[in-house]
Amino acid sequence: MLKPNDLILRTTTALIAFILLGFSVYLFLAGHNAPGGGFIGGLMTAAAIVLMYMTYGYATIRKIIPLNFRLLVPVGLLIATLSGVGAFFFDKPFLTQGFDYFDFPFFGKVELATALIFDLGVYFTVVGVTLTIILTIANDRSD
C-alpha cells in the first residue's frame, strides 16, 4: 500500500496533542471548583493519546509510551478505594473526604483536598478503560 504523505497531520498533531494533554491536566485539577474533574480529564487524555496513535501508528506509540493501559484500570480502582479506606484511620466512615488550606511558598494559599486523590483514581481508570477498549477494537483487524 502506498504510504500517504501526512506531514501536515504529523506536525499539527505534535502541537495539538500537547495542548490536549495540558488541557486535560487542567480539567482534572480544576474539577473541584470549575467544570471538569477526573472523568472529563481522563477522557481528554485518552483522546489525546488516541490522536497520537492515529497519526503515528501503533508501533511508534508503543515505543514512546511503553505502558500497558490495562494496568491503569486496577491501579485507578485501587487508588480510589484506598482513598476511601484512608478515612478509617481518622475514625470516619468509608469515603469521607477532608480538605484544608495550606500556605506554600511561591504558590501562596492553596486548597488541598483528599477528594483529589479519589479523582485521581477516577482519572486513571477512565484513561485505562477508554484506551483499552479503543485499542483492542482498533487492533482487531488481523483476522
Place this chain on the structure above:
Amino acid sequence: MIFTVFVPLLVTLMIPFVNRWKERIHTGWFLLPIPLAIFIYFIQFVGKDFQPFYQSYSWVPSLQMNLDFYLDGFSLLFALLISGIGTLVLLYSIYYLHKSENLGHFYIYLFLFMAAMLGVVLSDNVFALYGFWELTSFSSFLLIGYWHHRERSRYGAQKSMLITVFGGLSLLGGFVTLATITGTTSIQQMIEQKDLIIGHAYFPLILIFVFLGAFTKSAQFPFHIWLPDAMEAPTPVSAYLHSATMVKAGIFLIGKFAPILSGVPSFFIVVSLIGIITLCWGSFMAVRQVDLKGILAYSTISQLGMIMAMFGFGTKVAIFAAVFHILNHATFKGSLFMIAGIVDHETGTRDIRKLGGLMTLMPISTTLAVFGAFSMAGVPLPFLNGFYSKEMFFEATLDFEGATGQLMQLLQTAIPWLAVFGSIFTFVYSMYFFFGTFRGKYKEDELEQKPHEAPWGMLISPIILVVGVITIGLFPKLVNMPLLTHAASTVANTTIEKNIYFWHGFELPLFMSIAVIVFGTVLYLTMKKWVPVYDVFPGRWNFNRVYDFIVDKLEEWSKAVTEFYMTGSVKHYVRNILIAILVVGFSVFWFTEGMTIKTDNLAEVTLPEILVAVTMALAALATIFTKSRIAAILILGVVGYGLSLLFVMYRAPDLALTQLIVETVTVALFLLCFYHLPELKKLDRDPVSRGLNGIVAIAFGAFMALIGISAHSSSWFEPISGYFLENAHDLGGGDNVVNVILVDFRGIDTLMEIAVLGVAALAIYSMIRLRRDKEAK
C-alpha cells in the same frame, strides 16, 4: 399404636442389609414376622365391647399437624385387612418372585406402602392422613413400575401416578378448607362440628375436593382407567394394592368422612350415582378383557363401585352391607389374584384365549378358584360370603329413607335395575374367568411351558383366603358382632346391629338374585354371539383414549404455547417486555388516576431551544429511516451533540463536556465496530410485524412522555438540591457542586461506576483477544 406405622418404615432401612443373603435365604422370610406381628397386635382389639382409642404424638404442634392416631371400628377393619393380607401377600411373594429379581427394592416399596396404608387408616389428623395418602400413591407408583425395563409398566405407573396425585392434591385442598372452617385438624372434632361444615358456603367445594380424592384413588368412573394398566405390576402387588388395600383407601375416606358429609342430598346423589355407574361399567367391561388380571382389574373397579354406592345410600343396612363387602371382597379378590398369578407362573401366559382345560392339571388351584369366583358372582350357597353382601346390597337398593326431589326419586327407581344389570355382568365375568381358564379344551401348543400344580408355598396364601371365604360364609356371626358392627357404627355415627342370615324368606332381593343367575347363565352361554357388541359400544370411545388424548395434547399445547412466546428472537422478547410494561403502566395510570398535567410551573421556551429540539427530532427520525449503517451512526451523533447543546443551555457545563466527549468516543467506537458488522438489513419484512413494532414503539414513547409530564406536574416533597448548593463549599471544600457531589457527598456511586467501566473494558478485551473457539476453528 404408632409402632405399627413406624416399624415397617424402619424395617425398610434394614432390608438392604438383609438382602445380601438372598442367595441363601429369600429376603421375604426375614420380613414375614413383621406384618404378622402387626396383625396379631390388631386382632387383640377385636371383640364385642371394643372401644375406640386415641394416641397423639407431637409433630408440628404450631401448625396443629400432629401424628394423632385414632383406632375406631372402621379403622380396625382396615388395619386387619392391611396387615393380614399383607402377611399372606408377603408369603406368596416369597415363592412368586425369584431370587434373581431385585428383591431389596420390592420389599422396600412394599413396606413403605404398608406403613403408609396403616398411617392412612389410623390417622385422625387430616394433614398426617394426607401425608400417608401421598406416600401410598408414591409407593404404588414404584411398585407398578417395578419391572421398569418394560414400557407398559412405566406407562401404567405414570398413569396411576398422574391420576391419583391429581386426586390427592384435590384432597389436600379439601382438608385445608375443612381445617380452616372448623379451626381444628382432627377428624373427630370435625365430626362434632358437622352442622357448621354443612351450613358453610364452602361446603360444595369440600364435597368436590373430597370426592375427587376418593374417586381417583378408588378407581371410580371415570377415573378407573389407571387400575387396568396397573396390572403390569407383579401379581403380589396387584393382589395387595389393587384389590385389597390401596383401592379401598378412597372407600375408607368416604366412610371416614361420611359422618361429616353425608346427610345432604348431593352426597347421596353423587356417591350413589358414581358408584352404580362404576359397578355397571366395570362389570360390563370386565367381560371384554382377555387378560386374566384385566378381568380382575375391571371386576375390582365394579366391586368398589358397589361399595361406594352403598356408602352413598347411607341407610343402616347399606352401610352394614358395604362394610361387610369390604371384608368379603378383600378375601375372595385377593385369592383370585393369587390364582391368576399362579396360572401365569405355571403356564407362562395370562391370556384367557390361550388358556383352558387346566382343571385336571392344577386341581388345587381350580378348587380355590371355584370358591373365589362363585363368591364374587354372589351364587347363593351358604358357604360363600359374597352372596350375603350381594343379597344385602339388593336389599339396600330397595329401601331408602326420605328420598326427596325429582333426581333422588328417579335414582331411587333406577338403582335397583342398575344393580341387577351390574350383577348380571358380574356373574358373567366370574363364570368367564373360571370356566375360561380351567374348563374347556386344553391348548397345549399355545402354552410356553407344560403346566403343573404350583408349589405348596404359593398355594398357602390363597388357601388361607379361601378358608376365610368359607368360614365367613358358614359362620357370619364370627365377624359380625366383634368387628363389623363396630365398623358400621363408626361410619353411620350411630349404633348399627344387624344379623346376617342366609335365608331371608321369599322377598324381592331373593328374586333379584335368581334373576341375576338366570340371565347371567343365559348370557354366559351365548357369549360368543353378543361379544361383538363391544366393538360398537365402548369401541373407540373408551376413557383410555380420553386420558391419552389429554396427556398428549397437554404436551402439544404447552409446547405450542411455549413456542409461541419463546421464539428465540430477541426482537420478539423486547416487544413482549415493552407491551407488558405498557399494559401495567397504563393500568396503573388508569386505576390510580395518576395522570396529572400542570402548566403553571413551566419555564419559557426560547428559540434556540426549539431549533435544537427540532434538529434532534429530525435526526432521530432520519436514524430510523436511513438505509445505510454509517449514515445512521453519524446521524445518531447529531442527536448526541444536540443533547450536549441542550446541556449547555440548561447550564450544566460538566454534563455538556462529558456528553460531548462521550458522544465522540461512542461514535468513534461505532465506526470501529463497523468493520465487523454486516450490511444493514431490514430483517423484519413482514408488514404486520413491522406495523405492530411501530405501534408499540410509538405507544412506549407516548407512555414515557406521559410519565415525564406527570412527574413534572406533581411535586411530593422538597428536592434535596438545596442542601447541596448550600453546603458544597463549606463541607466539601469545592465550588463545583456537581463534582463535589460526585467525589464527596456520593463518592461511593462514582467508585462503583468506575468499577463498572473497568469490568466493561476487561470484558471487551477478553471478548476480542481471548476468543478460544474461534482459534480452534
